Amino acid sequence: MITFEHVTKQFEDGTVAVKDMNFSIEKGEFFVLIGPSGCGKTTTLKMMNRLIPLTKGTIYVDEKRISDYEINELRWNMGYVLQQIALFPHMTIEENIAIVPELKQWSKSDVQSRVTELLQMVGLHPETYRYRYPHELSGGEQQRVGVIRALAADPDVILMDEPFSALDPISRDKLQNDLIDLREKINKTIIFVTHDIQEAMKLGDRICLMQDGEMVQLGTPHELITNPANEFVEQFVGASYGLQAGFDLRDVLEPVEISYDPPRVIDVSATLEETLTALAQDDLIYVQEDDDTIGMINRQQMIEYVSASLTEGGERDV
The missing domain is CATH 3.40.50.300 (P-loop containing nucleotide triphosphate hydrolases)
Structure with missing residues (x-):
């Protein structure tokens, strides 16, 4: 174009x-x-x-x-x-x-x-x-x-x-x-x-x-x-330590209840970097705690989370 x-x-x-x-x-x-x-x-x-x-x-x-x-x-x-x-x-x-x-x-x-x-x-x-x-x-x-x-x-x-x-x-x-x-x-x-x-x-x-x-x-x-x-x-x-430090996957995931073992999972304790790395490979992943699936997260949700955590110029809200 x-x-x-x-x-x-x-x-x-x-x-x-x-x-x-x-x-x-x-x-x-x-x-x-x-x-x-x-x-x-x-x-x-x-x-x-x-x-x-x-x-x-x-x-x-x-x-x-x-x-x-x-x-x-x-x-x-x-x-x-x-x-x-x-x-x-x-x-x-x-x-x-x-x-x-x-x-x-x-x-x-x-x-x-x-x-x-x-x-x-x-x-x-x-x-x-x-x-x-x-x-x-x-x-x-x-x-x-x-x-x-x-x-x-x-x-x-x-x-x-x-x-x-x-x-x-x-x-x-x-x-x-x-x-x-x-x-x-x-x-x-x-x-x-x-x-x-x-x-x-x-x-x-x-x-x-x-x-x-x-x-x-x-x-x-x-x-x-x-x-x-x-x-x-x-x-x-703004993908820096300040953003990483305040990250809790529970704040981002969408709760779900499923009766099968999902194919792509990440632990609820995962860091921001670990979550982003997982989403770089798959558009949607499931979140587990003590082997129980408690939610799911997709790329768009993470992008919205990061952008909402930023102020102008790339600094994090505090």
Whole structure:
């Protein structure tokens, strides 16, 4: 779907923001770019739709170089959601959502139908919200509109640049859950920039962790937790002694009662590292205590446990 081949970005002042990036994003994937401030993640995102021109290398979209696309064609096929939301204050919610469809000369009835469909999709009653103005909405409601505005013309790709970072924790968690639900209703490729490892673990199919303009590790949440490439990854993800020390498998397992001997088992006294190692080999394992099966645990449960135990920047809640 999207491929980076030896992509470098150097600004006029000599700053190299992105260095020789090579990766591919699959169609329908939720791909997260993460790293500390100044690591080049937003620059990487903006090069995809040519908001920032690359210096060296090539970016392909559907095996076609982005430089070969007419600029409006490229950007109309890439919805863009900003941290600042950027709704036009003098326009109604319907008018905000309709901008790109109208530029593409959709009929008025098709635009209205699309606005209705999208508002319903994110739980905003169409007849209540379509005629309101941005200042009449809460921050979370405005960001929902920002997301569906990016979906309005049915693009194949959605670029999201720290879209929830300005929201309060409750609104942020709700919108993350909404985005997970939304993924089940749409077939879009999503590239998501964040500095929050918990958010990345919760949302991403794969995570690209960057440092100083370079890709340090690319993998699934499970891979970053169980097999960090170096100390920077280990510290950023938080798979460190502090997380290990507070681990109790009883807090994570799902209780079960079975009448047979399960094929894959681990003792309830297992450490976090031992549990992750077992789950690296099998997606689901059973937990035993004194030879009795008391529960089961799967990879997704462990990923959610680790991400919930982290704060921004990879440090553990204490």
